[in-house]
Amino acid sequence: MNTNRSPADFLPRTRAQMRALGWDELDVLIVTGDGYVDHPSFGHAVIGRYLESKGYRVGILDCPETEPEGEGWKRLPPPRLFVGVTAGTIDSMVTNYTASKKKRSIDVYRPGGAMGRPNRATIAYTALARHHFPGLPVVVGGLEAGPRRLAYFDYWEEKLRRSMLVDAKADLLVWGMGERAVLEVAQRLERGESLTGMRGTCEIVKPADVPEGARVVPSFEELQADQDKLIELFHAVREENAPSSRVLAQTHGARVVLQHPPLAPASQAEVDSFYDLPFQRASHPDHDAAGGIAALEPVRWSINTHRGCMADCSFCSITFHQGRTIQSRSEESVLKEAAALTASHDFRGTITDIGGPTANMWGLGCKLLEKGEPCLGRDCLTPDPCPALRLDKTSEGYRRLLGLVRGTKGVKHAFVSSGIRYDMLRGRDGKLLPLHHDLVAHHVPGRMKLAPEHGSDATLAAMNKPRFEVYEQYEAEYKEECRTAGKDQHLVNYFIVGHPGTSLEDAILLFEKLLERNYSPEQVQEFIPLPMTRACVQFVTGKDPMTFAELHVPRGERERRMQKALVRWKAPESRVLVEEALERAGRPDLLARFQRALTSQRRRERDDESSDLDTCG
Ligand code: SF4
Numbered sequence: 001m002n003t004n005r006s007p008a009d010f011l012p013r014t015r016a017q018m019r020a021l022g023w024d025e026l027d028v029l030i031v032t033g034d035g036y037v038d039h040p041s042f043g044h045a046v047i048g049r050y051l052e053s054k055g056y057r058v059g060i061l062d063c064p065e066t067e068p069e070g071e072g073w074k075r076l077p078p079p080r081l082f083v084g085v086t087a088g089t090i091d092s093m094v095t096n097y098t099a100s101k102k103k104r105s106i107d108v109y110r111p112g113g114a115m116g117r118p119n120r121a122t123i124a125y126t127a128l129a130r131h132h133f134p135g136l137p138v139v140v141g142g143l144e145a146g147p148r149r150l151a152y153f154d155y156w157e158e159k160l161r162r163s164m165l166v167d168a169k170a171d172l173l174v175w176g177m178g179e180r181a182v183l184e185v186a187q188r189l190e191r192g193e194s195l196t197g198m199r200g201t202c203e204i205v206k207p208a209d210v211p212e213g214a215r216v217v218p219s220f221e222e223l224q225a226d227q228d229k230l231i232e233l234f235h236a237v238r239e240e241n242a243p244s245s246r247v248l249a250q251t252h253g254a255r256v257v258l259q260h261p262p263l264a265p266a267s268q269a270e271v272d273s274f275y276d277l278p279f280q281r282a283s284h285p286d287h288d289a290a291g292g293i294a295a296l297e298p299v300r301w302s303i304n305t306h307r308g309c310m311a312d313c314s315f316c317s318i319t320f321h322q323g324r325t326i327q328s329r330s331e332e333s334v335l336k337e338a339a340a341l342t343a344s345h346d347f348r349g350t351i352t353d354i355g356g357p358t359a360n361m362w363g364l365g366c367k368l369l370e371k372g373e374p375c376l377g378r379d380c381l382t383p384d385p386c387p388a389l390r391l392d393k394t395s396e397g398y399r400r401l402l403g404l405v406r407g408t409k410g411v412k413h414a415f416v417s418s419g420i421r422y423d424m425l426r427g428r429d430g431k432l433l434p435l436h437h438d439l440v441a442h443h444v445p446g447r448m449k450l451a452p453e454h455g456s457d458a459t460l461a462a463m464n465k466p467r468f469e470v471y472e473q474y475e476a477e478y479k480e481e482c483r484t485a486g487k488d489q490h491l492v493n494y495f496i497v498g499h500p501g502t503s504l505e506d507a508i509l510l511f512e513k514l515l516e517r518n519y520s521p522e523q524v525q526e527f528i529p530l531p532m533t534r535a536c537v538q539f540v541t542g543k544d545p546m547t548f549a550e551l552h553v554p555r556g557e558r559e560r561r562m563q564k565a566l567v568r569w570k571a572p573e574s575r576v577l578v579e580e581a582l583e584r585a586g587r588p589d590l591l592a593r594f595q596r597a598l599t600s601q602r603r604r605e606r607d608d609e610s611s612d613l614d615t616c617g
Contacts, residue, residue, distance in 0.1 A: 271329050362394070
């Protein structure tokens, strides 16, 4: 370990590149299903660069073959300490299949978009790592393994599966944002210590070694026999999610998976240290011949300002991965990155995003928790923002940050493309905050993206999102502000179809809202139940684990397609399904309105086409 070593331009992915750096061995090898992108939005780069900054020599074995004797596994030598395995930036089943379980043809996280990542890549790569590097500890982590740290419902196979730690037969599973835990793994192994009992990890022990005071959760076998026990597991994971929490113990046959409590939230100095690393903001040059990594482009000139989310939307697993506490970078660190972007030879003056999981949560905190007082026992944002949130102060801080980035020499545009919580753009007096004015005036890249997610309040309640009228009020004021400012900036909405709690009537309610606006988004998100989430429990049990209310769960392919068609109602292929849905719901009034709207739409399209021909002539 040598902390005086200069950082590599790129971490090596071959023995020749190691030699060029003067390295005769590796300390840590990171295996990932993605192509290597040296950018802070890619976990393998952040972990690799962080370990490098602490003096470790790290190699990246990206996109390895799945054949046991694949030559690619010999690209790098066995490391001195351990092999870290991640499926990639997102989970391998989502990169390989659509929500309707159809095989995808492009993997945007791999060179040239070529497919080839194995299903449940964490399991496949761990087996290959064991084969090629026998005797070395294998540590798994990332967005595939983390939320599958305990027994979980697998949407793709529609059955309960064991913890991914058990199925992968790895030595340790790191959950959550892994920099500090992975560093501790390296330090312990360096000192010849065991990896047992580490915060932010899961390990497998014998029943006799379960620590006293551990909270026992339903075993894999009990969950298999009674899926309603997922509700109990959901509450245990949710409640034991703080540094002071208890260890969770889940039996799988003759073994027990222990989930140790998380580390304390990273301090501002620590978060800065993760992002101040010498990233090249490029895919590894070895991938240039294949056309690079497409997933880099949308984020290449973006700045990540924080981690964590206080929103707790039912369908989202960010809280279970990044945590509920917002861990923000300092102004100085963000501005340093903005200045570094402007120094890049191919930067054209536009920072595409200054945000995080929810952009306007940078610096957000709770007055009570910060004083060590108990939570009010409600939700932070639903049905409305909790009075303990430091909303006004946070909003001013974020506004100031955006202004400073905007004023950085060499920056022409500083946009916010991450999701914005519109219910957090109002002060306690109900008026829109000055941040909103600045967003509209300076930071909307032509279209403002908002995620009301649905138009039915019943569905929104199941999603733990604000009522639709909150969106409608904001929408009206946004349009007025754009009109006053002379800005032609449309709203782009994101909706989810097929979410538990969406009946045909709910889907038609959303359709009516869209018809009123003559709006039909091109993209619609189809619901996938992500492990550990409230919506996953809703999907499996048909009950909301928070309220115990029974919910309708759209399960059949035709019902989901119908819900999608009602949102994408202008698409020609949607017509039959929309008509079927309206007939089934007994809504001839809406059927007539739909047909009139389609006729007007077709007429407009014909007029546009003929005016194009006139122009050509
Ligand atoms: S007091 Fe309010 S803002 Fe603070 S954690 Fe509880 S619900 Fe969230």
